[in-house]
Amino acid sequence: MSHLWLVVALALYSLGLLHAVLTVVGRREKVFRIALSAISLGAVFHLVSLIEDGLSLQHFPITTLQEAASLAAFLLATAFLFVYWRYRFHSISVFVFPLVFILTMTSVLNGDTVPQEIPLLRTAWLYIHVSLIVLGYTAFFLTFIAGIMYLIQERELKSKKPRSFYHRMPPLESIDDLAYRSLAIGFPFITLGIMSGAVWASSVWGPSWPLDPKIALSFITWLIYLFLLCARWSAGWRGRKAAYFAILGFAAILVTWGTNTGLHSFVSR
Numbered sequence: 001m002s003h004l005w006l007v008v009a010l011a012l013y014s015l016g017l018l019h020a021v022l023t024v025v026g027r028r029e030k031v032f033r034i035a036l037s038a039i040s041l042g043a044v045f046h047l048v049s050l051i052e053d054g055l056s057l058q059h060f061p062i063t064t065l066q067e068a069a070s071l072a073a074f075l076l077a078t079a080f081l082f083v084y085w086r087y088r089f090h091s092i093s094v095f096v097f098p099l100v101f102i103l104t105m106t107s108v109l110n111g112d113t114v115p116q117e118i119p120l121l122r123t124a125w126l127y128i129h130v131s132l133i134v135l136g137y138t139a140f141f142l143t144f145i146a147g148i149m150y151l152i153q154e155r156e157l158k159s160k161k162p163r164s165f166y167h168r169m170p171p172l173e174s175i176d177d178l179a180y181r182s183l184a185i186g187f188p189f190i191t192l193g194i195m196s197g198a199v200w201a202s203s204v205w206g207p208s209w210p211l212d213p214k215i216a217l218s219f220i221t222w223l224i225y226l227f228l229l230c231a232r233w234s235a236g237w238r239g240r241k242a243a244y245f246a247i248l249g250f251a252a253i254l255v256t257w258g259t260n261t262g263l264h265s266f267v268s269r
Contacts (some may be wrong), residue, residue, distance in 0.1 A: 005049035012042030073103035124202035132193030139186025144250035146179035147243035
């Protein structure tokens, strides 16, 4: 399977990462314009790579960790472009593109590995389940980044001598708005992803499926975000409290993503 377009996307992402960091450090708008073009073009080539892989494999490329990482990187790159279009946040690229680059590089380095053919993975329910989960994780990563940015900016505002990075961060109101919107977008995807996964798991593994560690952690993660969403709606949570819970929620996502034991042990093969 050829991964030419993915390698091209990786090269463009590296340029985007480099120029985005230089832009934040040096506040050089011309450099950021180059970065934005590289990021946009990289996302286009990444999409071509995903389509090519799907046609080659004759199924949606989402059944291995490498394929899921590639999809997640593409969605994060696309999400960055949307956030920039909506909010004109420059500084968020420093947080987003290290992960985009790492996920894409992981997929490139493992691209020549021939995945083990497992019949239970060839089902529409699994494709729907994983795609929805990755979409939800992408939105929640933005919630997480908004939480980090909020805490940094709040600390700088309270400081008598704010550092230069303070002047490159968005206003607290805009950061909190991004956190809320990304949370509201990600939660339905995660909910539908867990529901579709439950349907698939019950048909494959029977009544023992809720005892799987990854599934149990997924429910815990879902409860964290449910609490955060309800707290923002009913209790009016904003700012620091919401930021801390967004960070906690994404920490739970990382643990869930890395847990591939029990019934999900096939994921690491």
